[in-house]
Amino acid sequence: MTETAITTFVDGKSREWLLAGELSRSSYEAVSPAQQLVLNRVGKDGYIVIRTPASICEVLNEYILKKVHEITRKRLDDIGLYHAIIDESEHLKIIEILRETRFGDFDETASGWVAEISDQTGLRLNPYITRLQRDHIQIRTVRPGLTDFNPPHKDAYLAIWHDVINIWIPLNYLGHEAIMPLCPGSHLWAEEDILRTAARGAQVGKYKYNVPAVVSYQGKPLRMIRPALGPQDCLAFTPCLVHGFGVNETQHTRFALEFRLEVIP
Ligand SMILES: O=C(O)CCC(=O)C(=O)O
Ligand SMILES: [Fe+2]
Numbered sequence: 001m002t003e004t005a006i007t008t009f010v011d012g013k014s015r016e017w018l019l020a021g022e023l024s025r026s027s028y029e030a031v032s033p034a035q036q037l038v039l040n041r042v043g044k045d046g047y048i049v050i051r052t053p054a055s056i057c058e059v060l061n062e063y064i065l066k067k068v069h070e071i072t073r074k075r076l077d078d079i080g081l082y083h084a085i086i087d088e089s090e091h092l093k094i095i096e097i098l099r100e101t102r103f104g105d106f107d108e109t110a111s112g113w114v115a116e117i118s119d120q121t122g123l124r125l126n127p128y129i130t131r132l133q134r135d136h137i138q139i140r141t142v143r144p145g146l147t148d149f150n151p152p153h154k155d156a157y158l159a160i161w162h163d164v165i166n167i168w169i170p171l172n173y174l175g176h177e178a179i180m181p182l183c184p185g186s187h188l189w190a191e192e193d194i195l196r197t198a199a200r201g202a203q204v205g206k207y208k209y210n211v212p213a214v215v216s217y218q219g220k221p222l223r224m225i226r227p228a229l230g231p232q233d234c235l236a237f238t239p240c241l242v243h244g245f246g247v248n249e250t251q252h253t254r255f256a257l258e259f260r261l262e263v264i265p
Contacts, residue, residue, distance in 0.1 A: 171255040
């Protein structure tokens with residue numbers, strides 16, 4: 001497989017990474033009526049900062065500590081210290097299990113979160129994603145100094161995400177250096193100016209990704225920024241926005257929650 005050295009900027013600082021996968025110019029079908037509602041809401045940047053719904057961080061911190069204990073019998077008080085006590089084989093088991101998290105694990109509390117996000121975005125939202133035939137609530141773990149993060153991507157290249165809004169929530173706020181990077185306005189880029197892999201066509205290190213990796217725009221490296229988020233904030237963004245490459249430049253493990261909500265036209 002072809003391996004290409006890619007340069008990506010985050011807040012003006014360049015980083016090199018190796019991508020295994022074939023690259024070609026992008027194309028994309030027309031946005032769905034549901035996605036059009038998201039685009040109307042997120043404006044020219046493609047994302048908005050909203051307040052994190054009450055109790056999410058608390059409930060999810062508890063949930064992670066409990067799962068880590070169930071799987072490894074190790075007791076952790078602060079999820080930020082995860083990397084210091086969990087070894088690689090335990091980590092692989094943990095992420096496998098965390099991948100199976102569902103809204104149902106949080107009962108009625110999760111409906112309250114959806115209602116708060118509906119209120120703040122002014123969109124009618126439903127956790128059940130018709131094209132996926134289930135809900136999507138995913139805990140992402142990025143240990144400091146490791147390549148646990150996904151490559152820059154647009155989730156909307158996968159049809160299952162055509163009708164959703166993405167919500168990204170830091171579960172342990174570690175300041176600016178742990179916020180997920182994105183390219184403001186990239187949802188408006190002409191597709192033929194984007195170079196990317198196909199679905200299931202990207203491998204970075206030992207990880208393979210379903211979502212296509214985006215590597216350049218108009219023949220130039222991506223210039224990503226970490227948006228300004230305070231401790232009580234989260235991001236609501238269109239899946240057509242280029243984001244990811246969440247290098248963790250802190251000394252702690254960064255846990256974030258991503259969930260996707262279907263937009264009802
Ligand atoms: O947490 C990250 O760095 C990536 C999250 C992501 O790709 C998403 O929320 O869609
Ligand atoms: Fe994503």
